[in-house]
Amino acid sequence: MSERLTVFKTYKLFVGGKFPRSESGRVYEVTDSKGNWLANAPLSSRKDARDAVVAARKAVGGWSGATAYNRGQVLYRVAEMLEGRRDQFAAEVAEAEGLSKAKAAAQVDAAIDRWVWYAGWTDKIGQITGATNPVAGPFFNVSSTEPTGVVAVLAPQESSFLGLVSVIAPAIATGNTVVVVASEKAPLPALSLGEVLATSDVPGGVVNVLSGRTAEIAPSLAAHQDVNAIDLAGADAGLAKELEIAAADNLKRVLRPQAVDWAVTPGTDRMTAFLETRTVWHPTGSLGAGGSSY
């Protein structure tokens, strides 16, 4: 009896909660570290990027307007779904990065733990970034943070899953929505993450995953007038400079590429980079002899 022939998966983009093929109709060959064919991944076009921004923008209101507790619940649910698919991701990461099974599994475990870590921040980040300000006058004055909006994320090129999770989770934990460009040569874990997000309770459009050539997709995201911020983690120095210049056009918040050890528990900077501080003043009436004052 012959060995069973496996069923291949057609990897698709994840945009607006749906799984479209690339608008361009193009694909590119994804191989393992030894050059063996793994799959044909969608080669996203600039139109795909624009569609993803539209989906991300549409999702901002609902996601940023959800309570922090609710966002935490949803993100914990994602971690649970990831845990259930642990073996699949370990296999994909092993192939993508040429790692042993054990090392790939460790990457996936770290990524799931990282997701849990950020899930726990949803209802705490505001407490460490906000303040009541003791101004010199009869005013109640409070600063609180809120999401910047739509964040374009160029996922790290080398760490196909742990790196990916480490840049998506902080942006959405704080209420932003994301258009992420997967690692160019190892996009499959990212595309599979889309499937997990679709079956968790993450509203469509909160995370949108594109695969393809980073240098082709990124410029239209960096120049897009409806993108509020960009994380350049996956750009090399030359591209990063070009994108930063494009981003200046509508004063996007830019997180420059930096050397990061993804295995180490991060700080809060990937969250605070995509938060805005709003300060609200209101007079306090003084009761008693002084009378109230406006």
Added chain:
Amino acid sequence: MAFEYAPAPESRAVVDIAPSYGLFIDGEFTEASGGKVFKTISPSTEEVLSEVAQGSAEDVDRAVKAARKAFEKWSALPGAERAKYLFRIARIIQERSRELAVLETLDNGKPIKETRDADLPLVAAHFFYYAGWADKLDHAGYGANPRPLGVAGQVIPWNFPLLMLAWKIAPALATGNTVVLKPAETTPLSALFFADICRQAGLPKGVVNIVTGDGTTGAALVAHEGVNKVAFTGSTAVGKAIARTVAGTDKKLTLELGGKGANIVFDDAPIDQAVEGIVNGIFFNQGQVCCAGSRLLVQESIHDELLDSLKRRLSTLRLGDPLDKNTDIGAINSAEQLARITELADSGETEGAERWAPACELPENGFWFRPTLFTGVTQAHRIAREEIFGPVLSVLTFRTPGEAVAKANNSQYGLSAGIWTEKGSRMLAVAGKLRAGVIWANTFNKFDPTSPFGGFKESGFGREGGRHGLEAYLDV
């Protein structure tokens, strides 16, 4: 009958302006390398106040090198020692506040009652506030032992010359950075007087350097390789150019840019207080304020009543000599700015809005613009979209809170907004939906060193003031 106001001019005798000033580099006043100078005038009279050096790229280089040299010792000082220097500066500012207020009014054209009662107290308060942080940085929420960045290149505008200097220099020094500051071309004098305050305070040489000049001087500073941090307050166009300049470098950047603040008045607002707030929102500092409430959004049902009250109030504003203690509206800062305001206001008429200004006489010399309001403004009008940076108020209407929010947010800017309503839940709901960095509810144009200030969207990024203001000067 109404009594006329008697003149109540503040004395100029408290200020001794030298006929010329050099650059303040490494603790010394020095001539510009090219020997070029420019004149600074009083916008209310066009009288030449002094001659100031035009700093070149070479001068900027000298200043940055001086700041770099000073950085080693300054950043190594215990925070408690830096704190005492800032504390000294704060006290000297308080001691010399009358002199500085008069100087600022002469050089900027703003009323003495504003420099005396708003600018100078806030300038001193900023140095006190950040003096207190210098020895407590471990507790600021940026980890243990946060490090300074190095040399800060700071470029500030002409609308609050000394206050913007304080906003930039106080947190920079508290965190252990050294600075090269480029004041605005039209208002360099108070920064040069500040150099003398640094001398009196015994501040080590090179910790603060002041390089006067025009936009080219600022551009050279921003582009200088030895600068680790760029802080800019000014126009959005220049902010974008700076963001492009620092792209691809390690320079940390904060930008405080333009605004087109919406001041929203609901039908349950206390009308008299709202009118005062509207006046303060747009006519404070002749409207030359990035966070000015330049778009008035009035609930339709109270439009006529509010406009009547507002016009009555505007008719009582006194325009004229900024050194007169009873003056409400002073001079526009420069001929160039006056031309811009005039052009934009004229476009309001051309585009079909209705213009109104109270009867008031304008002085013969200097740069003046009547407090002006436009009714019948639509969101498409230039006067509703572009920052005028002058005493011009555009009035729009709305029917529902949702419409008010949508109109308020319909702007490239996101710096400030005002809300006038007696209903707390409505105030909080609307405040939560406005995309702006500072919301004043039932008040307007309040500032405090403890309170973070800065914009969303194209009003820039980063915050100044408060604990948040430290981040811009720390390697975190």
